[in-house]
Amino acid sequence: MNIEGALDEPRDWMDGVVAQSHRGGSLGDVMAARRSRRFVGRDAEMELVRAALAAHQLPFAVLYVHGPGGIGKTSLLTMLAATAESARATVVYIDGRDIVAQPAAVLAVLRGSADLTVSDGAGPITAASGRRIVVLIDSYERLAALDAWVRDDLLPRLPSDALIIIGDRSPPDPAWRVDPAWRDLLRVISLRNLHPHACHRYLEMSGIAPELHAPLVQASHGHPLGLSLLTDVVARGGDVTVDPLTPDLVATVLERFVDAVPSGVHRQALEVCALARVTTESLLRDALDVSDAFEIFRWLRDLSFVDVGPAGLFPHDLARDALDADLRWRDPDAYTVVFRRVRDHIVHRLRSTFGVDRRRAIFDLKFVFRNLPSVLSPVDWDVWGQRHPEPAHADDRDAVLELVRHAEGDVSAAIAGRWWECEHTAFFVVRGDHGDVRGVITLLDLTAASDADRAADPGAQAAWAHAHRQAPPRPGEIVTQTRFTVDRDAYQGPSPTLNAVPILTLQRYLDMPNLAWDYLALFEPEPWNDYFALADLPRAHGADFTVGGRRYGLFAHDFRRVPVHDLLTLWTERALAQEPTALEPAAPAVLVMSQPEFTAAVRQALRDLHCPDLLARNPLLRTRLLRAHAGTDEPDATALRELLDMAVDTLRQHPRDDKRLRAIDRTYLRPAGTQESAAALLGLAFSTYRRHLTQGVDRIVAWLWDREIYGVA
Numbered sequence: 001m002n003i004e005g006a007l008d009e010p011r012d013w014m015d016g017v018v019a020q021s022h023r024g025g026s027l028g029d030v031m032a033a034r035r036s037r038r039f040v041g042r043d044a045e046m047e048l049v050r051a052a053l054a055a056h057q058l059p060f061a062v063l064y065v066h067g068p069g070g071i072g073k074t075s076l077l078t079m080l081a082a083t084a085e086s087a088r089a090t091v092v093y094i095d096g097r098d099i100v101a102q103p104a105a106v107l108a109v110l111r112g113s114a115d116l117t118v119s120d121g122a123g124p125i126t127a128a129s130g131r132r133i134v135v136l137i138d139s140y141e142r143l144a145a146l147d148a149w150v151r152d153d154l155l156p157r158l159p160s161d162a163l164i165i166i167g168d169r170s171p172p173d174p175a176w177r178v179d180p181a182w183r184d185l186l187r188v189i190s191l192r193n194l195h196p197h198a199c200h201r202y203l204e205m206s207g208i209a210p211e212l213h214a215p216l217v218q219a220s221h222g223h224p225l226g227l228s229l230l231t232d233v234v235a236r237g238g239d240v241t242v243d244p245l246t247p248d249l250v251a252t253v254l255e256r257f258v259d260a261v262p263s264g265v266h267r268q269a270l271e272v273c274a275l276a277r278v279t280t281e282s283l284l285r286d287a288l289d290v291s292d293a294f295e296i297f298r299w300l301r302d303l304s305f306v307d308v309g310p311a312g313l314f315p316h317d318l319a320r321d322a323l324d325a326d327l328r329w330r331d332p333d334a335y336t337v338v339f340r341r342v343r344d345h346i347v348h349r350l351r352s353t354f355g356v357d358r359r360r361a362i363f364d365l366k367f368v369f370r371n372l373p374s375v376l377s378p379v380d381w382d383v384w385g386q387r388h389p390e391p392a393h394a395d396d397r398d399a400v401l402e403l404v405r406h407a408e409g410d411v412s413a414a415i416a417g418r419w420w421e422c423e424h425t426a427f428f429v430v431r432g433d434h435g436d437v438r439g440v441i442t443l444l445d446l447t448a449a450s451d452a453d454r455a456a457d458p459g460a461q462a463a464w465a466h467a468h469r470q471a472p473p474r475p476g477e478i479v480t481q482t483r484f485t486v487d488r489d490a491y492q493g494p495s496p497t498l499n500a501v502p503i504l505t506l507q508r509y510l511d512m513p514n515l516a517w518d519y520l521a522l523f524e525p526e527p528w529n530d531y532f533a534l535a536d537l538p539r540a541h542g543a544d545f546t547v548g549g550r551r552y553g554l555f556a557h558d559f560r561r562v563p564v565h566d567l568l569t570l571w572t573e574r575a576l577a578q579e580p581t582a583l584e585p586a587a588p589a590v591l592v593m594s595q596p597e598f599t600a601a602v603r604q605a606l607r608d609l610h611c612p613d614l615l616a617r618n619p620l621l622r623t624r625l626l627r628a629h630a631g632t633d634e635p636d637a638t639a640l641r642e643l644l645d646m647a648v649d650t651l652r653q654h655p656r657d658d659k660r661l662r663a664i665d666r667t668y669l670r671p672a673g674t675q676e677s678a679a680a681l682l683g684l685a686f687s688t689y690r691r692h693l694t695q696g697v698d699r700i701v702a703w704l705w706d707r708e709i710y711g712v713a
Contacts, residue, residue, distance in 0.1 A: 070225025439497025
């Protein structure tokens with residue numbers, strides 16, 4: 001049995017010693033009995049100690065139990081003490097909160113036991129009755145200064161069959177493991193949240209209505225203190241169905257998690273850590289606006305409720321929720337500042353990374369939105385970031401098609417099979433625990449598909465028709481569609497597969513600058529209308545379609561109108577707004593021009609090159625090309641003139657363009673007055689001059705159009 005970090009499902013909620021109250025017993029007996037009846041879970045830990053006490057020779061001498069505040073260390077140690085008493089051991093319970101961190105204080109508690117003999121100096125500590133000695137030290141973090149003394153001086157004085165159980169917020173000091181003698185005698189348990197079965201049993205024994213069990217377990221994340229507090233709120237008539245983390249409850253939780261915060265900067269660091277999926281030094285530097293975050297990062301890392309992972313630090317789930325709720329309630333303006341700084345750091349990573357690093361940044365970006373009340377997110381946050389989508393392998397075909405068949409029927413499976421044959425790379429899978437295919441997501445490039453393939457799929461045909469009806473893709477632009485989204489267990493509900501959809505689609509948005517339209521197909525789409533409207537992917541009206549008697553709808557976004565980075569800004573501002581549905585895009589909508597319209601605008605801009613007031617009215621100023629060049633949502637005539645100069649300069653790079661450049665120069669840069677005069681100055685026949693001029697303008701238009709469609713190089 002792997003005890004460290006493990007928690008078996010409870011076999012019996014009364015597993016362990018249950019003190020029985022009886023007529024004539026003390027109040028303490030009654031209290032012990034009531035505690036026992038409410039004690040659930042921790043079966044593996046209880047069984048470990050029972051087996052050790054029953055063994056002829058102890059398998060370990062020290063059981064080191066650690067975990068964050070409120071995780072149930074004291075409750076477990078109390079039950080273990082009762083277990084030891086029932087095994088007729090001499091039990092001494094030392095609470096670090098009740099004594100000063102001095103050897104004399106610890107020895108005084110030991111001497112207080114009538115059965116113990118504590119010799120002076122370094123002499124042995126024995127039980128007069130000859131019973132096994134069990135010493136439990138709770139809140140050991142309060143006695144940290146005595147750790148070396150406890151390990152090297154106190155414990156060696158106990159009999160060889162003594163059992164020591166330590167409860168601490170942090171794991172044992174490395175010195176315990178470095179010493180080869182202690183390494184073999186030490187057993188470490190990292191207490192985690194209660195198993196959902198144990199939570200439901202606790203709520204049942206507390207008299208909580210069954211319909212409230214699931215939301216209470218979800219809100220508490222199985223954290224014993226959180227579950228107990230929420231149970232108390234319900235028992236007193238409180239409503240936890242709307243916002244379970246009330247200010248009073250949050251204050252209690254934070255008090256248990258955070259002993260003291262050294263400064264305001266450290267408080268901000270906690271808030272950053274609560275908001276971000278993982279916290280790194282670079283994130284702290286940006287979010288706190290400091291040049292060196294090493295000491296603050298180290299302080300965070302040493303907190304008992306903060307864990308260390310491969311990508312950075314992350315807090316205990318309940319601590320995260322409590323810290324986040326506390327800042328949102330206490331200082332909404334400060335919350336907005338912290339949120340934007342964390343978001344800006346992540347967006348910078350999105351712009352500067354690729355591959356796996358960019359995918360992680362996308363996970364991190366989505367995560368920061370999880371607790372905002374204006375975001376109706378269909379995400380399974382409990383498994384967020386744990387499953388990564390990957391391209392489907394050739395041998396996944398049968399499993400993928402079977403998933404589609406089981407969820408949507410034979411007709412959909414046949415359509416998926418056709419797409420597999422002609423666009424296999426469009427299929428992505430999410431794998432289960434054993435490498436099996438748990439979910440499938442299909443990202444189609446409708447522009448690359450043939451007319452026959454689009455016509456064979458009502459979903460693809462509906463998206464293609466809608467795009468051409470609303471704002472047709474221009475030459476070189478792409479229309480994409482997330483066609484199939486199927487999770488084995490949840491279909492299109494919150495699941496690891498649904499979690500993967502925004503990861504894949506956002507990566508596509510970032511990697512495809514010539515993306516015009518993107519569509520998402522979902523079964524019975526009405527429940528999704530509000531969520532996707534908030535994300536600026538509104539319902540594509542008139543584009544519903546039917547396959548195999550099942551109705552589907554489309555959600556769509558035109559990336560020429562609101563490019564991806566403007567969309568990220570819009571998501572942020574809408575999520576933070578009090579009335580998000582009333583918030584317009586953060587920047588004016590981009591003008592989507594056809595190629596003939598674009599060509600006419602470039603020609604007009606060349607004619608108006610020396611008239612700033614006319615350039616300021618040119619429609620090119622509203623294109624994504626100008627916005628990208630100027631680095632602003634509202635470029636001016638100067639930016640347009642600079643871009644035109646850059647386009648003309650491309651003609652200087654090729655000697656064969658010299659005649660075209662001279663025609664452009666005398667017509668637009670240094671105009672000769674009339675085209676006839678320009679031809680005369682160049683010593684060319686008018687027809688030859690006109691041919692060079694037309695070719696030069698065409699080259700300029702082509703250079704600008706290429707950047708309008710594919711992005712600025």
